[in-house]
Amino acid sequence: FLFWASGIVSFQTAFSGFVDTTTWFLFGAILLGTMASKSGLARRLAFIIMSKVGTSYSRLLLGLILSDFVLTFLVPSGVARIVIMAGVAVGLMEVFGLGPGSNVGRGIFIIITYTASIFDKAIIAGATSVTARGLIEKFGGVPVLWSQWALAYLPCDLITIFAAWRLTLWFFPPEITSLPGGTAFLREELRKLGPWTTIEKKSMILMLLAIGLWSTDFLHHISAPMVALGIGLIAVLPIAGVLEIDNVRRLNLLPMFFVAAGISMSEVLAKTAAVDTLTKVIFSWLDPFITNVFSSTMALYWTAFIYHIFSGQEVAMLSLSLPPLMQFAKLHHLDPLSVGMIWTFAIGGKIFIYQAAVVMVGYSYGFFEGGDLFRIGLSLTVFQ
Secondary structure, eight states: OHHHHTTSSOHHHHTGGGGSHHHHHHHHHHHHHHHHHHHTHHHHHHHHHHHHHOSBHHHHHHHHHHHHHHHHHHOOOHHHHHHHHHHHHHHHHHHHTOOTTSHHHHHHHHHHHHHHHHHHHHTTTSHHHHHHHHHHHHHHOOOOOHHHHHHHHHHHHHHHHHHHHHHHHHHSOOSSSBOTTHHHHHHHHHHHHOSOOHHHHHHHHHHHHHHHHHHTHHHHOOOHHHHHHHHHHHHHSTTTOSOOHHHHHTOOOHHHHHHHHHHHHHHHHHHTTHHHHHHHHHHGGGGGGTTSHHHHHHHHHHHHHHHHHHSOOHHHHHHHHHHHHHHHHHHTTOOHHHHHHHHHHHTTOOOSGGGOHHHHHHHTTSSSOHHHHHHHHHHHHHHO
């Protein structure tokens, strides 16, 4: 608003983020997440995965991490996934007979919180990765395919799942190694859900259609935002019967406004040539390290990690840093997509509570402390 009111740029430039496909990609993703949550599909899938993995503390941890990863495709919001997974976790804690402060509670809640933040970067789903994709396309001048992004990060996902699991077991050894009556508990929870409902089946079909179209975008070239918004709007149609207008009215649109404002700020940086100044100031020290793949990757990764400590909000950080980073990549004849993906992945590393809304929501349940996050966050960041 102030960019427009002070006459720095025109109204069209100051509010350009509100007509950007990235903002409406996020709106479509919010519709998909609402569909998975309202139908009960997300909760059912979480319990199915948990029941297949096992009932010891070790296996339950792995099941929670895997559930978090799978739900990223269906519920493209780390905060929403925390709420869903927390419901499952609290039920498990009651069966364990343990509460806040226990190693089991700290391990379970810190890992579902941390992995929710990481997986939001590895799959174009949450506000962070959706914003990064849009900025890389706009300022890097390169196409960003959903399938390419997911495939490139897949090795990181698999290694992260294993590392997060083992580090949690190491840092938080359980007071009770096996869940008493665990199999019976999981079966009872699935029994309470009853047989698959019509709305769950319809939601599953629509979600699989979206994932199928995203995964094959290199063949049909239908953009990811168009798929997300299209499937989300189909869910609202009376013929589909998945979402009602009241569900749409109750959507939290603040994330959309935040992303749109961030993209608008990036556009202002470009239009006023401020991006060139930022490039010189922020990235001038990187020049000596841009010599080979290894040193370039390490320098970019740790620069982004440190930058994120001082710029806590992820979307705001990307909005301000990705435009000059894309300029830096072009000046040094680097691939903008690779550089942008390394930068985006690096902000998955968290050591302080304030660094992401997802972490703050997970912390609010009271099962882990700031020191717990610092230990496992720093270890996972170094590992990654």
